Amino acid sequence: MLFRLVVTSLDLPGSRRTVHYNDDHRERNSDLRRFLRTSVIQTVASLHLDEVMLRRHRWRSSRGGPLVLVVEMHETLRRDAGQLRRQLEWVAERFTLISPETFFGLWDRTRTPPNWSKPAVLFTFDDGRESNYTVVAPMLESMGTRGLFFVVPEFIGLTARDARDFYYSRIDIRGLAPSESEEQWMPMSPDQLVDLVRRGHSVGNHTLSHVSLSGLSPSELRDQIEGGSEKIAFWTLRTVEAFAWPYSWTAMTQQSWDLVRATHRFCFSPCPGTTDCSSDSPYLIWRTEIEAHYSDSEYRFMYSGLINPIWAGRRRRLRAMLKT
Numbered sequence: 296m297l298f299r300l301v302v303t304s305l306d307l308p309g310s311r312r313t314v315h316y317n318d319d320h321r322e323r324n325s326d327l328r329r330f331l332r333t334s335v336i337q338t339v340a341s342l343h344l345d346e347v348m349l350r351r352h353r354w355r356s357s358r359g360g361p362l363v364l365v366v367e368m369h370e371t372l373r374r375d376a377g378q379l380r381r382q383l384e385w386v387a388e389r390f391t392l393i394s395p396e397t398f399f400g401l402w403d404r405t406r407t408p409p410n411w412s413k414p415a416v417l418f419t420f421d422d423g424r425e426s427n428y429t430v431v432a433p434m435l436e437s438m439g440t441r442g443l444f445f446v447v448p449e450f451i452g453l454t455a456r457d458a459r460d461f462y463y464s465r466i467d468i469r470g471l472a473p474s475e476s477e478e479q480w481m482p483m484s485p486d487q488l489v490d491l492v493r494r495g496h497s498v499g500n501h502t503l504s505h506v507s508l509s510g511l512s513p514s515e516l517r518d519q520i521e522g523g524s525e526k527i528a529f530w531t532l533r534t535v536e537a538f539a540w541p542y543s544w545t546a547m548t549q550q551s552w553d554l555v556r557a558t559h560r561f562c563f564s565p566c567p568g569t570t571d572c573s574s575d576s577p578y579l580i581w582r583t584e585i586e587a588h589y590s591d592s593e594y595r596f597m598y599s600g601l602i603n604p605i606w607a608g609r610r611r612r613l614r615a616m617l618k619t
């Protein structure tokens with residue numbers, strides 16, 4: 296029982312999370328789980344187990360792959376900019392930072408795989424908030440890399456009350472009182488998206504209006520998956536290659552997947568793991584949530600991959616569903 300509680304506590308999002316979370320069962324015993332999560336992460340840090348795992352990851356990556364850790368972030372607020380920069384600098388010492396263009400190229404199996412001395416990291420950002428444009432995009436550029444921004448077209452370009460209402464009814468659905476700080480819920484504008492693409496970043500589709508794909512009719516699915524990409528392509532004048540489904544790892548269905556495969560080249564999941572581009576499917580790319588505001592021990596734990604074994608069963612279930 297205690298072991299199970301400890302394991303499930305590691306599934307909890309980090310402190311101060313401001314995005315959606317729709318697995319009700321995890322809310323039970325949440326104080327105890329939060330305490331256990333913090334204790335486990337601090338113990339791992341004090342024993343330097345995260346560094347041991349990172350060395351193992353480096354060894355694995357030198358023998359096969361290419362292996363890529365895809366990071367999923369959400370808001371990148373100004374108040375977290377110092378913490379985020381420290382995180383990115385720490386990552387740059389231990390990983391090869393790659394752009395979406397480099398990542399997409401890894402799936403061209405006619406090319407010789409790169410011979411990186413360190414495993415690779417790709418940064419992705421969900422929902423399309425303006426803080427991604429103002430805070431993290433320039434930071435990534437200063438470190439010689441670029442990001443992949445999964446945006447919600449019906450949210451993009453909204454202002455003032457419309458933006459806040461959309462954010463608190465479609466994106467953060469926990470029923471919290473809206474934040475006084477508009478940075479928390481302000482989306483990017485279409486011009487900012489276009490500028491990101493001009494500067495070498497990529498824009499992906501996170502559904503037209505941030506819905507759960509399970510339970511939609513065929514025409515609703517078409518609007519959300521195909522319609523979302525069409526709207527982004529209308530702004531950026533680029534084909535949208537990547538799709539990331541919102542909410543939990545269980546929110547993907549067979550029917551939705553078929554449509555994603557027919558209209559995109561890559562599908563990103565909200566399920567942690569390391570993606571092996573030589574053997575994994577481009578329609579099931581693992582992503583590990585590591586937010587800008589995570590403490591040093593928290594983000595080091597997540598980058599180390601110590602969370603991955605806990606998600607092995609869920610990765611297996613998704614793989615089995617994709618094959619059917």
Ligand SMILES: [Zn+2]
Nearest residue numbers: 421422541542
């Ligand atoms: Zn989202």
